[in-house]
Amino acid sequence: MTSSPSGKSWLYDEYADGAGLSFKIDKILASQQTKFQNIKIVKAKTLGTTLLLNNWIYRTEDQGTAMPEMIVHVPMSVGKFKKKRVLLIGGGDGHSVAELIKYQEVEPIDMVDIDQTVVKLCSQHFPVAKKAFQDKRVKLHIAEGSQFIKSQPENFYDVIFVTGTEAFDAKGKPGISFSLFETRFYKDCFKKLNQQGILLTDGQNGYYGEKFYQSINRKLKTTFSLAKNYSVTCKYIPGGLYLMNIASKKLDPEKDIYPRSIKDLNYYNAKIHQSSFALPQFLI
Template structure:
């Protein structure tokens, strides 16, 4: 699978995003290989820095990765009043781990990534993200997240699923049975956050994912962030909570001052951004919550 032609990488996925593509000018191909699970490319681009590509789909670029990593991590953690123990499923580039360990309440972070080659290559080519693997709070397991959660019930306050899109090895992470598995691995009042796709591209699929989450969680909400290198320029997160005492769409349970935000080194997330992330265009809000 080679999406590079005449110096440009083009992300063409007709099954997921028919009729469109996003292209980046490539300065240099840093690495290419086929791992046990997926095609891996790492390229240096003209304007977006280093880019990780899995099965022809952009996973992150060094220019805009913080908006995704910070929001998928801090949205659920700040919805929880005391996120002591966190599980990350996926996230082989290390970006989510880098963010989760910053939260002052977090004591333990466990991560399960199925493809060790993504981890190794991220350490080599994306050190500003993979630094998350070096933190003493983190324990990394190379393996299957499904099997891991089956063996760790009622253990976690927050579970974050940092997956690629619903094709290939990540397809099962968008199904209703996966939310049941996460629920069983959570403590009382636990919260989950999963990559949920863009409402510009497939509203019905997102609603289906939310409905699957609703089968097992008392509250379900959809939040968005801006990521220019992703299709349509934004992406959302499906967030589920077992806690019925506060709405996910209200003020966060944990608020940080700007001084605290700066001390943690956050570039995108803030308490104001947290609240804004749950504000959707009216027609999307009606589709997700009223229809």
């Protein structure tokens, strides 16, 4: 964050060399450096309460449901069977958990985050996170995701969600989530999923992360029988286009769509689900 000539504080979210977005900051609500990362929660003029991890925007109050809704409801709407056992790696902001608890049949919800301070601060400043973490079905594990997955039983989970931070830091060096983008981690996830299991993992910015998301695709296709990408538009992402990676042992997330009757959705619906798999030609 920096100040403009008018004395106002601004957040400059530099996503790639020469590309980024700026947002006016009204107030810093919390700031803490842990052994893993720098955490800030600020009140932004057009974004509302905003979580920053290493000064990168991770989740916002305004339009904050677009990303978690597409993270959760696309995999949860694939296949006729109701999914009960789910694992969420990197859900410390609480927003994806908030979407998962809308499914009454889901239990347990194993949620893993490496940094307990993220969970603590988000519970204090995001009401949706506080409510989500209070749900009795949520089992919080403070651990490193790629290590936690090794300790879980095989053929157990219906869906595994991976929503860690960026694989690389601002200097291009491996970040705390780097191990969540490696082939050996995807192979471990494959073992822990049941025969109709689905893996959802963060992809990359559609305009500035093309090479990285393609490398994720290649890794997933060496392990799963089917791997695809779908998109979500979000105003706090430079370029507005973000890609998700979804892999399956059997089901096709683009065709085997059976949306549940979930209320209080702001972004996701059945038509969005299907159309999100239609990508620009340069990303195919």
